[in-house]
Amino acid sequence: MHNRNTLPVGSKLDKYLITGVLGVGGFGVTYKAKDEAGTRVAIKEYLPAELSYRDQKSESVRPRSKSDFDDFMWGLRRFKDEAFSLVRFEHPSIVKVQRYFETNNTAYIVMPFYPGKPLAFYIKQGVLFNPEEAEFMFDYLMQGLTSVHKTGMVHRDIKPDNILLLDSGFPLLLDFGAARQRLGEHSQQMTRVLTPPYAAYEQYISKSHVGCWTDYYGLSATFYECITGQKPLDGMERFVALHDGDPDPLVPIPDITPYAHNERFIEILMNGLAVNQEHRPRSYEEWKSRVSRTSKTQYLKW
Template identity: 40%
Template sequence: MLKKKAQTLPAGTRLDQYEIVEVLGGGGFSFVYLGRDPAGERVVIKEYMPARLAYRNKDLSVVPRGTSEASRFNRGRMLFFQEASALATLKHPNIVNVISFFRANGTVYMVMDYQEGKNLQRYLRSRGGRLSARFLRTVFPPLLDGLEEIHRNDLLHLDIKPGNIHIRPGGHPLLLDFGAVHGFPQSRQSQPGSVISAGFSPIEQYEQNGYVGPWSDIYAFGATMRACIEGKPPPPARSRYERDTLKPASEQYRKHYPAPLLRAIDWAMEVDPLLRPQSVAEFRAALLAEEAPPDPDASSSGLGRLVASLPWGKG
């Protein structure tokens, strides 16, 4: 077995018609590489490589760690291939484009368009949160359109978070990393493993038989928006389920952001799945709702001018 640092494919490795240039990231269930196609154009290559279930052999093949892990590895590999096939049919300006997918080295690979831009998680770190309402209302509605297309095809993303959102020049967003995507309706019992992102995954993703659906992605979507305000992930859903100490955004940030936007975030982040928006359409309507017109009496007293002068964030 190779050492952990050698688990990724080395630069220069040939995969189908592509060549590995460098490692971009990964861990958990996959590795992500920068690659080049036969014309020399950059692409992103994702490899199914569940570290807990498999290792990289000296011939670069991916091998289950033992007989007990083999069945889970094989099922995960099958689902990865099926999901890549489904995602390749999704063509939307706010969903990363899957160019091709294929089997090699005992595992499965997915090839996607390379896009210039910045990862939202890195942008958040550099800004320390408090991204403006204008930024939120520019970036997130198009992402909702992409998410709605995923749901329309009876798929779920199940790992929405700042690290899986790419902001292209001009503020045009892309939803990335579909490593956790799977069909619905079904329980998590049918999956080979759980992808949990603390602070962003809803309570039903923690349970083996948790019933996931569009409402699960909506929780993660709302948590991602709240992270853009606070600059850090919200508390994990499991701790909120046991004792919820999270102050509603509509109370904590009411002086700095529009009330409808904050109420939509709070609604999306309800711990109980039944209390959340059940569809993207419901959540979009709440997110894009207009504020009530100002009270003329308040404006004449100068209060309206004071409210209008309050800061809306850094962006």
């Protein structure tokens, strides 16, 4: 029996056959599907649960009320904008959008189906990534993320669940959260999207200024956990401690990792985990040069 808000397995969606559900969230549904040639794809559907529902007879998505209609349509436009932004990116560490289409009174994004498991899966299994693995993945993701930031786009929801480790061994950044974050800020009905402890402090603050530095925090927090097996302390808790004049309660990485990680790589992560956004770099180049001035060791690829 399928979730009442998802399309049933076996149903047709434009030229695709739905073969399963990959995930259901507050902003929409992601399906496994096949096109007419039998190629597997993933399809993301815009269906903000707090604003809309699926009509069981027509399978169309409907706003829950007249008052929700404007917010639903506003979010739909942001969903479309994000899709057309992602179409431009070609870096292999960034999820590729193949197609955007509208039907069922909503919109869909078609992406390749990527075989692999999220970093969160390995963390839950107790896997700790060694220095070579961690630095390679970090550098590879930063290359793609930099191309995104140069367009003015911000991911806003980097965390272990949103980084897929492909069967090929390469990492892939999934599930950009800009559209749903902006909808959360726009609509009083929508919950603000953030995931403690990977969310930067500014994401907790209404109408705060987010940017590439916000993604640097999420990526650094993710790799903190990847190499220590422990989640970093929540940014808001750290802010409160520092505001009260106490030392930063974040446990230093060397104290809790069994590996002798590159000193410069550790410094990069801690730099990215600065609570105050003003203390984080404003570009990839600044991040690299800032650490270069303070560390004598070499980073794997820099």
